[in-house]
Amino acid sequence: xxxSIAIHSYRGGTGKSTxxxxxxxxxxxxxxxxxxxxxxxxxxxxxxxxxxxxxxxxHTLNDFLYKxxxxxxxxxxxxxxxxxxxxxxxxxxxSMKPEEIAKLLKEGYNEYLFKEVSDQLINNFGIDIVLxxxxxxxxxxxxxxxxxxxxxxxxxxxxxxxxxxxxxxSQILRKFGKVSYIVLNMxxxxxxxxxxxxxxxxxxxxxxxxxxxxxxxxxLSHRSRGVFVLKHPKHPFTSRIIKLAETLLSLIxx
Amino acid sequence: xxxxxxxxxxxREYITSTLASMRTDMTRIESIISDFERRIDAIMNKxxxxxxxxxxxxxxxxxxxxxxxxxxx
Numbered sequence: 001x002x003x004s005i006a007i008h009s010y011r012g013g014t015g016k017s018t019x020x021x022x023x024x025x026x027x028x029x030x031x032x033x034x035x036x037x038x039x040x041x042x043x044x045x046x047x048x049x050x051x052x053x054x055x056x057x058x059h060t061l062n063d064f065l066y067k068x069x070x071x072x073x074x075x076x077x078x079x080x081x082x083x084x085x086x087x088x089x090x091x092x093x094x095s096m097k098p099e100e101i102a103k104l105l106k107e108g109y110n111e112y113l114f115k116e117v118s119d120q121l122i123n124n125f126g127i128d129i130v131l132x133x134x135x136x137x138x139x140x141x142x143x144x145x146x147x148x149x150x151x152x153x154x155x156x157x158x159x160x161x162x163x164x165x166x167x168x169x170s171q172i173l174r175k176f177g178k179v180s181y182i183v184l185n186m187x188x189x190x191x192x193x194x195x196x197x198x199x200x201x202x203x204x205x206x207x208x209x210x211x212x213x214x215x216x217x218x219x220l221s222h223r224s225r226g227v228f229v230l231k232h233p234k235h236p237f238t239s240r241i242i243k244l245a246e247t248l249l250s251l252i253x254x
Numbered sequence: 255x256x257x258x259x260x261x262x263x264x265x266r267e268y269i270t271s272t273l274a275s276m277r278t279d280m281t282r283i284e285s286i287i288s289d290f291e292r293r294i295d296a297i298m299n300k301x302x303x304x305x306x307x308x309x310x311x312x313x314x315x316x317x318x319x320x321x322x323x324x325x326x327x
Contacts, residue, residue, distance in 0.1 A: 108266075111264055111265050111266045138273070140266055140269055140270065143269045144265055144266060144269065147265065147269070148265070158294070160287065160291065163287055163290065163291075164283065164284075164287050167283060167286070167287060168278070168283065171278075172272075172273065172276070175272055175276070176269075176272065190298065190301050190302075191294070191297065191298060191301070193301070194297045194300075194301060196297060197294075197297065200290065200293055200294065200297070204286070204290050
């Protein structure tokens with residue numbers, strides 16, 4: 001039985017899309033059927049990391065949300081495009097056209113569509129994990145995806161603005177009876193090596209920290225030109241993503 | 255998902271009304287975050303202190319840390 005995972009954060013620039021894109025590839029390479037959905041509908045970007053052109057992406061999530069296509073038409077198999085030898089990786093992109101973004105901003109979308117997307121993907125496509133890369137902040141649409149998903153990852157940087165926002169986000173989620181697992185990303189390397197860091201953050205936000213990922217100059221220099229873990233399989237960032245994937249799988253199996 | 259309130263309306267309405275009903279004490283939050291920042295600073299200072307001690311020990315023992323680093327990589 002498949003599950004849905006929402007990846008969210010209070011602020012933008014926490015590395016949500018980078019983590020989603022790389023995590024999806026690692027999970028697929030572990031032999032699973034994964035779909036990465038770009039739910040950051042106001043500023044989509046996953047397709048850039050995956051090197052998916054507008055020509056390849058003939059239908060988007062927007063088309064499905066407005067009933068202009070079936071969900072299967074918006075699902076793109078990118079396994080061989082990325083050269084992944086095991087498992088399967090599918091991708092559903094969002095439109096970058098300003099008119100489409102404006103339409104969604106103005107009209108929003110039916111809250112049940114989120115559940116419909118994950119249910120269809122799990123039941124009709126036999127997907128093991130649906131990863132949703134959401135829009136940052138406490139917008140209704142992001143809250144719907146977080147609350148409707150079985151598991152959620154809340155990305156946080158060790159930046160005072162982000163710490164405050166993550167604290168508030170965790171408080172809100174608790175009101176809804178939900179706990180997001182915390183991923184500390186782009187942590188100053190010196191601080192990332194401190195074993196007590198995860199415990200301190202966990203105590204603050206009252207949620208388990210499942211990964212501490214240091215800031216790596218090489219990831220920044222990579223500038224979203226392809227999937228980092230595929231280009232640098234021996235890099236410590238890749239090791240951290242593999243560890244995160246294994247942690248997630250153990251949480252799912254629990 | 256908490257069920258009772260959900261039955262009254264949609265999830266979207268439930269989210270909006272829950273958020274609107276929150277009485278967030280920002281002064282208290284700021285104080286909690288400041289305490290947290292102080293604990294993080296203490297961790298950073300401890301690491302700096304340890305690094306300085308290691309560096310002093312290396313000097314005393316005549317070890318070149320750059321050589322060690324390059325051997326490690």
